[in-house]
Amino acid sequence: MACSSFMNLNASSSQWINQRSIPSCPFSNRRIFLVRAGAYNDELVKTAKTIASPGRGILAIDESNATCGKRLASIGLDNTEANRQAYRQLLLTTPGLGEYISGAILFEETLYQSTTDGKKFVDCLIVQNIVPGIKVDKGLVPLPGSNNESWCQGLDGLASRSAEYYKQGARFAKWRTVVSIPCGPSALAVKEAAWGLARYAAISQNNGLVPIVEPEILLDGVHPIERTLEVAERVWSEVFYYLAENNVMVEGILLKPSMITPGAEHKEKASPDTIANYTITMLRRRVPPAVPGIMFLSGGQSEVQATLNLNAMNQTLNPWHVSFSYARALQNTVLKTWKGQPENIELAQKALLKRAKANSLAQLGKYSADGESDHAKKGMFDKGYTY
Numbered sequence: 001m002a003c004s005s006f007m008n009l010n011a012s013s014s015q016w017i018n019q020r021s022i023p024s025c026p027f028s029n030r031r032i033f034l035v036r037a038g039a040y041n042d043e044l045v046k047t048a049k050t051i052a053s054p055g056r057g058i059l060a061i062d063e064s065n066a067t068c069g070k071r072l073a074s075i076g077l078d079n080t081e082a083n084r085q086a087y088r089q090l091l092l093t094t095p096g097l098g099e100y101i102s103g104a105i106l107f108e109e110t111l112y113q114s115t116t117d118g119k120k121f122v123d124c125l126i127v128q129n130i131v132p133g134i135k136v137d138k139g140l141v142p143l144p145g146s147n148n149e150s151w152c153q154g155l156d157g158l159a160s161r162s163a164e165y166y167k168q169g170a171r172f173a174k175w176r177t178v179v180s181i182p183c184g185p186s187a188l189a190v191k192e193a194a195w196g197l198a199r200y201a202a203i204s205q206n207n208g209l210v211p212i213v214e215p216e217i218l219l220d221g222v223h224p225i226e227r228t229l230e231v232a233e234r235v236w237s238e239v240f241y242y243l244a245e246n247n248v249m250v251e252g253i254l255l256k257p258s259m260i261t262p263g264a265e266h267k268e269k270a271s272p273d274t275i276a277n278y279t280i281t282m283l284r285r286r287v288p289p290a291v292p293g294i295m296f297l298s299g300g301q302s303e304v305q306a307t308l309n310l311n312a313m314n315q316t317l318n319p320w321h322v323s324f325s326y327a328r329a330l331q332n333t334v335l336k337t338w339k340g341q342p343e344n345i346e347l348a349q350k351a352l353l354k355r356a357k358a359n360s361l362a363q364l365g366k367y368s369a370d371g372e373s374d375h376a377k378k379g380m381f382d383k384g385y386t387y
């Protein structure tokens with residue numbers, strides 16, 4: 001029997017299986033490890049494909065309570081559980097949302113919450129064919145030994161938390177770590193970011209959750225676009241190195257990169273065509289075509305800018321579904337329209353649908369910024385932003 005026939009990638013066991021002796025194989029006295037498909041592999045591929053479906057993208061509303069508090073404070077509301085619930089209810093019960101949104105990333109509190117009339121938020125999503133997702137990282141803390149950089153916590157207990165989230169209806173996960181260009185980035189920070197993402201991705205897949213892999217390269221800095229490209233190439237090559245080392249199945253992941261732009265304080269702005277060109281170049285150099293979806297973060301760009309850049313990226317044929325997973329670039333106008341007043345809910349939901357539709361068109365390469373308001377063109381960059 002030939003050695004290669006032992007590589008049974010379709011077997012159903014979730015285990016790495018052990019040795020066999022292979023009579024005609026030159027290494028027959030060695031232990032051979034066979035890769036068997038994980039228990040959730042088919043489901044992971046299906047979930048990833050559903051999220052990466054044409055004309056749809058992700059609504060990210062996974063702000064920690066502290067960050068959600070900042071959003072609420074911007075419209076004069078206190079950071080209470082009731083106010084967070086009211087805001088999330090507005091977003092998640094928007095009629096027609098499922099036409100443009102394929103997944104919603106929730107914070108843990110929201111995953112277990114219901115509407116004021118008792119309907120689970122998870123069920124509000126499922127009826128619209130929107131896949132519920134969950135932020136699983138525990139946030140950023142200083143990385144000792146680095147150049148004032150940070151690392152992302154959350155691996156302890158992640159397997160059991162993920163299993164619980166799955167039972168609660170989550171089918172994908174998010175882990176956001178950051179890399180700072182002005183701080184280096186140091187080799188240590190890049191390695192730590194990549195390794196943490198890979199461990200998290202393996203644990204997520206083992207528990208039925210499609211991992212969103214998000215090494216956000218922060219917009220902060222005065223550097224030109226070429227420097228962002230260089231750093232992004234370095235970061236993504238390490239991420240894929242460690243994903244492979246951790247036996248992560250790339251058909252069952254989604255990526256959440258930052259777009260390749262100049263630093264926010266660089267003297268010149270780049271056009272959507274330039275940003276698209278640099279970003280797609282980076283992806284082509286670093287990302288296998290087996291990855292089903294690239295779901296960009298907005299990173300502090302204005303609503304219109306984030307949509308224009310996505311639209312420009314979809315002017316070419318890409319091997320992946322190139323789409324959005326925006327928080328600020330989908331929520332900003334909604335918040336300002338709502339202002340915490342029940343009588344504004346309908347208008348605020350219309351504002352959400354408008355942004356979701358614009359990004360849906362951008363996913364298809366058919367968006368035009370004609371008629372967009374000045375407000376939607378206002379940047380939201382925040383120095384040293386935390387999530």
Ligand code: 13P
Nearest residue numbers: 060297298299326327328
């Ligand atoms: P922004 O689109 O606001 O950058 O959000 C990023 C994010 O990670 C949300 O899940």
